[in-house]
Amino acid sequence: xxxxxxxxxxxxxxxxxxxxxxxxxxxxxxxxxxxxxxxxxxxxxxxxxxxxxxxxxxxxxxxxxxxxxxxxxxxxxxxxxxxxxxxxxxxxxxxxxxxxxxxxxxxxxxxxxxxxxxxxxxxxxxxxxxxxxxxxxxxxxxxxxxxxxxxxxxxxxxxxxxxxxxxxxxxxxxxxxxxxxxxxxxxxxxxxxxxxxxxxxxxxxxxxxxxxxxxxxxxxxxxxxxxxxxxxxxxxxxxxx
Amino acid sequence: xxxxxxxxxxxxxxxxxxxxxxxxxxxxxxxxxxxxxxxxxxxxxxxxxxxxxxxxxxxxxxxxxxxxxxxxxxxxxxxxxxxxxxxxxxxxxxxxxxxxxxxxxxxxxxxxxxxxxxxxxxxxxxxxxxxxxxxxxxxxxxxxxxxxxxxxxxxxxxxxxxxxxxxxxxxxxxxxxxxxxxxxxxxxxxxxxxxxxxxxxxxxxxxxxxxxxxxxxxxxxxxxxxxxxxxxxxxxxxxxxxxxxxxxxxxxxxxxxxxxxxxxxxxxxxxxxxxxxxxxxxxx
Ligand SMILES: Nc1ncnc2c1ncn2[C@@H]1O[C@H](COP(=O)(O)OP(=O)(O)OP(=O)(O)O)[C@@H](O)[C@H]1O
Ligand SMILES: [Mg+2]
Numbered sequence: 001x002x003x004x005x006x007x008x009x010x011x012x013x014x015x016x017x018x019x020x021x022x023x024x025x026x027x028x029x030x031x032x033x034x035x036x037x038x039x040x041x042x043x044x045x046x047x048x049x050x051x052x053x054x055x056x057x058x059x060x061x062x063x064x065x066x067x068x069x070x071x072x073x074x075x076x077x078x079x080x081x082x083x084x085x086x087x088x089x090x091x092x093x094x095x096x097x098x099x100x101x102x103x104x105x106x107x108x109x110x111x112x113x114x115x116x117x118x119x120x121x122x123x124x125x126x127x128x129x130x131x132x133x134x135x136x137x138x139x140x141x142x143x144x145x146x147x148x149x150x151x152x153x154x155x156x157x158x159x160x161x162x163x164x165x166x167x168x169x170x171x172x173x174x175x176x177x178x179x180x181x182x183x184x185x186x187x188x189x190x191x192x193x194x195x196x197x198x199x200x201x202x203x204x205x206x207x208x209x210x211x212x213x214x215x216x217x218x219x220x221x222x223x224x225x226x227x228x229x230x231x232x233x234x235x236x237x238x239x240x241x
Numbered sequence: 242x243x244x245x246x247x248x249x250x251x252x253x254x255x256x257x258x259x260x261x262x263x264x265x266x267x268x269x270x271x272x273x274x275x276x277x278x279x280x281x282x283x284x285x286x287x288x289x290x291x292x293x294x295x296x297x298x299x300x301x302x303x304x305x306x307x308x309x310x311x312x313x314x315x316x317x318x319x320x321x322x323x324x325x326x327x328x329x330x331x332x333x334x335x336x337x338x339x340x341x342x343x344x345x346x347x348x349x350x351x352x353x354x355x356x357x358x359x360x361x362x363x364x365x366x367x368x369x370x371x372x373x374x375x376x377x378x379x380x381x382x383x384x385x386x387x388x389x390x391x392x393x394x395x396x397x398x399x400x401x402x403x404x405x406x407x408x409x410x411x412x413x414x415x416x417x418x419x420x421x422x423x424x425x426x427x428x429x430x431x432x433x434x435x436x437x438x439x440x441x442x443x444x445x446x447x448x449x450x451x452x453x454x455x456x457x458x459x460x461x462x463x464x465x466x467x468x469x470x471x472x473x474x475x476x477x478x479x480x481x482x483x484x485x486x487x488x489x490x491x492x493x494x495x496x497x498x499x500x501x502x503x504x505x506x507x508x509x510x511x512x513x514x515x516x517x518x519x520x521x522x523x524x525x
Binding site: 123143144147150200201202207212214215 | 318326328337
């Protein structure tokens with residue numbers, strides 16, 4: 001099971017209204033991209049604080065998820081800050097300022113996306129899109145795929161362990177062959193699963209619509225007010241600082 | 242009295258050639274607990290899939306309350322409303338994001354309102370002792386928890402007949418005991434139970450009717466206490482007699498139990514029988 005999904009289900013803000021979480025994250029994302037880099041710094045700190053202090057996302061996972069994108073960012077920054085020409089390597093004019101802005105905006109954007117991913121399960125997000133008018137066929141399909149992903153993921157993990165137990169990973173060559181076998185096996189398994197799932201759905205009275213009682217918390221006035229205040233404050237700082 | 246369900250001459254061949262059911266006959270008495278026993282590949286699962294219309298037989302018929310079942314859309318809906326099915330692998334039937342959401346699926350399909358559905362969900366979760374898992378995503382449950390969630394999903398629809406494919410397989414002792422209690426409560430409330438199992442001892446203690454399967458057919462059917470002490474029939478289904486039945490038989494031949502003693506279905510029954518026969522034991 002993916003650690004991101006686990007965190008999304010277990011964090012303290014799991015039950016916070018979807019509308020509030022998305023408004024906060026997407027609102028801050030827009031501010032970070034539209035305003036001066038100073039605002040982006042504020043956005044990154046606000047999002048990190050919300051995730052780590054508010055939702056109590058594990059810091060290890062939070063920074064772990066940032067590591068890979070930050071690596072790419074570092075490479076990009078170097079090429080912005082430096083200039084290579086006939087005289088050799090030197091600092092690009094204005095390169096530092098540009099690189100700084102890029103770092104601030106990217107990190108801010110990253111924290112917004114991570115915040116959403118680590119506090120809100122994918123199934124909630126898809127359900128939300130459904131309420132916004134995405135056709136129910138697509139929503140149902142996406143939710144089933146979400147569920148399927150874990151079942152197939154579990155089978156793949158189990159098959160991998162079974163292969164390892166029978167020395168399927170003994171050499172690099174075997175490892176590649178074993179991985180190929182898993183890939184070849186997952187498709188028929190998926191089809192078989194799908195068939196049995198169809199039987200189960202029909203047995204439970206399915207009539208072409210996937211209705212369940214979702215315990216949604218509606219957005220609260222106080223929550224929306226707090227989020228709007230945060231957004232406004234950061235916007236003011238970004239505009240006038 | 243006509244049986245609640247009557248199966249006759251059922252034949253089914255899977256695409257690809259295996260004849261899984263071969264002229265199978267079975268009576269399902271009303272309000273009882275029917276255990277279906279038999280070796281791997283005997284056709285037990287295939288039969289359950291026929292009993293709620295998921296598979297359609299090549300020949301033979303199924304009667305529910307005397308009426309022959311048909312396979313039109315509306316007929317199938319009514320059929321499945323009355324006959325619930327819990328598959329062997331719970332992963333096949335849990336698909337919603339959380340346990341409570343999943344359990345609500347059936348009741349909403351029955352057309353119940355939100356309040357009533359919510360009530361049913363709470364009851365079903367309580368019946369299986371998983372109320373504390375209501376908000377858990379279904380992919381973050383242990384095997385036994387998934388199994389109980391799947392069963393909750395079926396009982397929330399309050400079917401007249403509940404079919405379970407190997408309900409106790411893979412459950413720990415306590416899980417299995419809790420499940421047995423929950424099923425007993427359903428039975429007390431009038432639900433007819435049909436379950437497949439490989440555990441003769443479980444069938445002995447819990448079922449009141451049994452059917453032995455072999456090669457796609459029923460080789461014997463009758464009251465559990467009679468059928469499960471019939472060594473010839475059991476051997477034909479490649480089963481050994483239940484431990485308590487064997488023990489009672491051995492004690493009877495040695496005169497340690499009354500010859501007419503009722504078959505002990507639980508260890509406690511057995512102790513009572515022994516105490517009746519030897520006051521010394523009762524006094525100790
Ligand atoms: N999807 C399928 N396609 C083809 N053949 C199948 C399929 N499912 C089952 N069979 C075959 O049908 C026969 C009966 O299978 P079934 O699953 O009903 O047995 P069972 O009594 O439930 O066995 P077990 O105790 O192992 O669960 C077996 O020979 C099996 O190989
Ligand atoms: Mg089976």
